Each structure stands twice: as structure tokens, then as C-alpha cells.
Amino acid sequence: MSDQTGLLIIGASQSGVQLAISLRALGFEEPITLLGEENHRPYQRPALSKEWLQGEVGNESLIFRSAEYWDEHNVTLVKDQRIVRVEKNPDGSGVAVAESGAEFPFKRLALTVGARARKMAVDGADLVGVVYLRNADDALALKAIVGDATDVAVVGGGFIGLEAASSLKKMGKNVTVLEYGPRLVGRAVGEETAEYFLEAHRARGLDIRLNARITRFTGEAGAVAGVEFEDGSVVPAQIVLVGIGVVPNTELAEQMGLAVDNGIVVDSHALASDGTTVAVGDCANMPNPVPGSPAGERIRLESVNNAIEHAKVAAYSLMGRREDYAGIPWFWSNQADLKLQIAGLSMGFDATVVRRDDERGKFSVLYYRSGRIIAADCVNAPLDFMAVKNALAKGQNVPADAVQSADPGVQLKTLAVPLTTAAAGGTS
Ligand SMILES: Cc1cc2nc3c(=O)[nH]c(=O)nc-3n(C[C@H](O)[C@H](O)[C@H](O)COP(=O)(O)OP(=O)(O)OC[C@H]3O[C@@H](n4cnc5c(N)ncnc54)[C@H](O)[C@@H]3O)c2cc1C
Known part of the structure; x- marks a missing residue:
């Protein structure tokens, strides 16, 4: 059907870039085409809500690799081409067709198509000044109007919303955060961390509702002026930034007949249900990679660390090797002077222990399942973060009772012990 011209990676961001880099490091010799729909060189997203928005870093610092790097490594970059259809043969080869009509033949295919911002469906959502923050164009649109605004409403109290709200506050705006749920960051952290962030952000001047x-x-006159609530009250806003989560881009996978369930379903080697296409990063639903997690538990992660580690697994797969996900998933989110680091995955926890040292501004929540530590949220507490991450990687426990009875000044790493049979039980 097609000239088989090596690997086609659809989606030129964190996962796609890492996949190309890892493949070259492993000695993959076929041509690689790294194709994306955005009209920008591949760039990193995290600073868009933080340092870049605040003007602390410029555009160039977000770019992943130089043009020379891609040339030297025989990777063809294609910008501004949105793939709308893929025709694939059972052997893994095929052709991807762009909206423009351009065709991209491939011998193997990788989907690193990520996720897009979930749209707000209320009256007025189309007004000028209602913006999102998923990609560079969104960020540029926000930056273009931010200078003229006094009041900003951020819809959504998740990571992106709180990061952007903190940046906008620092830039001198009156910022109101509007969260639909009963607490902040509902999806990703437990109650204690949510409560801590609520308190800390209010103390730093964010109006959080x-x-x-x-x-x-x-x-x-066609531009947003405020946000109205059920009780008729209105918060003034010349900018409304909507950060209510993302939707994985699964349309191509669906069109190809691949299994999809909150993301493209992949096995532990990043292979989709056809056995030849790899899917990586924010778009992929994979088996929980944490050692000792319940058999069959699946997860879709939205983080830089996952995009990188998952891409490495996929690179091995494309080289015909079966390697496990390396390391323990981790995540960071910087919100004003609050530096959150999360080690592990807290899903399914049944107990928590809080370590709080207000004098030093440190706060950690440790999560347990059946007596075994599975994750920690650490705010301005990098040593706690490292201790838990290392314990998880080494298959150790940090027993809850030892943490509870320890002074917050005691280093967590000194409390790590080999897993007892009791704590290792209950998981497989
Ligand atoms: C503002 C912001 C701040 C963040 N901060 C942090 C942070 O502090 N820490 C952290 O760990 N993570 C953070 N993240 C999350 C992190 O950036 C993502 O997890 C990561 O970018 C995922 O990479 P990805 O390549 O899987 O997907 P994406 O980055 O979503 O990239 C997918 C690419 O595929 C393209 N694409 C999709 N469909 C098609 C198609 N049909 N044809 C062609 N191209 C297509 C998209 O346009 C996009 O460029 C942040 C994200 C944002 C938006």
C-alpha cells in the first residue's frame, strides 16, 4: 500500500521527542519522522503556566532540541500537519493522511498524540478573553491580553489552574479561582494536601471559591466581563482562564479500530491492541507501573516523567525488546513558593500520615495501602520526596507508626525498612 519509510511518530511533544531520542540512543537505524499539528518546533509545556507566563524565561528555552540535533540524528521534523486518518496493514506498515491531503507512509507507527483541554460548555464560553492553557498558541493568546486585565477568573482548581493563578497573582492581577468540587486538586491528591493548598493559597492572596x-x-461588546453564579452574583473578569482537565486524543486510535478506554489501551510494553502500534504518554492507558500494585489495575498519567519513561519502554518495544517501565512515577507542580513533588501513585490508599513543619514551611502526606507506603505528596520537602521515591524503588516500606511517632525533623530515609510479609501482602 505504501512506501515503507521507517517510523512515523504522530505527535511532536514530550513523548514523541523522547521516543525519537531513545530510539537513536538504542541504535534504531530506520528513518524517523516526528510529525505534529502545531506550527512550532517541539517545545516543553510546564513553563507555560509558570516561568514563561511570568516572563522569567523566553520562547527559546522551551525548545527541546536544535535543528542540528534532528539533522544529525536523521529525524525529519514535520510541523503544522494534522493527521485525520490512518490506513494500516496487519504487519504494522501503512499510511497516515493529513487534513491538508499530504500522505505519510510508514513501516511502524507511534501515537504520541497527548491530550487537549476540556472545553467549558456554558453561555459566553465563546467570548473574547475566555482562554485555555494546553499549548503554545493558548499561552501566546493569554499573554497577548494579560497586560490589559485587572481581574482574572481561573475556572478549575487543579494543577494547571493553581499554577496559572499563582503566576497571574504574582503579575499583579486580582485572581479568583472557581472550583466546582468541594476541594482543590480533587483528582490527584488526598484531602490533607488539598486542605493545605487551600489554606496556603488563601494566605497568599488568591480568592478561592x-x-x-x-x-x-x-x-x-463581545468580550468577557465576568462570571455569573447560580445565585445571580457575578465575579468581574476581563480574562477567564479555563483549566478543567484534559481529554485524551483517541480519535485516530478509534478510527484505526484500536482498543480505547480513557486513552489508548496499551500493554506493559506500550503496545496497542493491534500488537504493532505503540502509544505513549498522556494519550495512553497502561497497566499501573508501580511494582506491587494490584494485578490488572490501569492508569492514564499526565506528567513529564511518565511521558519520558513510557517513551523509553516504547522505544525498547520498537527495537523488539521487552523492558519494564523504569523507576517510580513522579510529578511536580510549582505554585508560587509552594513546590509540590509527588512520588508514586496514591490511588487505592486506605491510610495517610501527615508530617507538617510550619516553622520550616514543609508539609508531606504519606499514603499507605494495606500497611505499605505507595506514595507521598511533599510540599517544600524534597528530602521526604526523595526518601519515599527511593523506598518505593527499592521495595522498602516507611511504616506509618514510625513516621507518626517521629519528630518532623527526623529524616524519613532513616525510617525506611525492608517490607514485612504483612505489609507486602494484600498486593500482588
Ligand atoms: C501548562 C502546562 C503545565 C504543565 N506542567 C507540568 C508540570 O509542572 N509537571 C509535569 O510533570 N507535567 C506538567 N504538564 C503536563 C505535561 O506537559 C504533559 O504530561 C506532557 O506534555 C505530555 O506529553 P505528550 O507528548 O504525551 O502529550 P502532549 O504534550 O499533549 O503532546 C501531544 C502532541 O500531539 C499533537 N497531536 C495530537 N493529535 C494530533 C494529530 N492528529 N496530528 C498531528 N499532531 C497531533 C498535539 O498537538 C501535541 O503537540 C503540564 C502541562 C501543561 C499544558
């Missing part, structure tokens, strides 16, 4: 029932965005 939980259980916010938005009915519409009000406008004047």
Missing part, C-alpha cells in the same frame, strides 16, 4: 456553580460568562 469551592463548590462554585457557574451559570454563564457575562460579556460586553
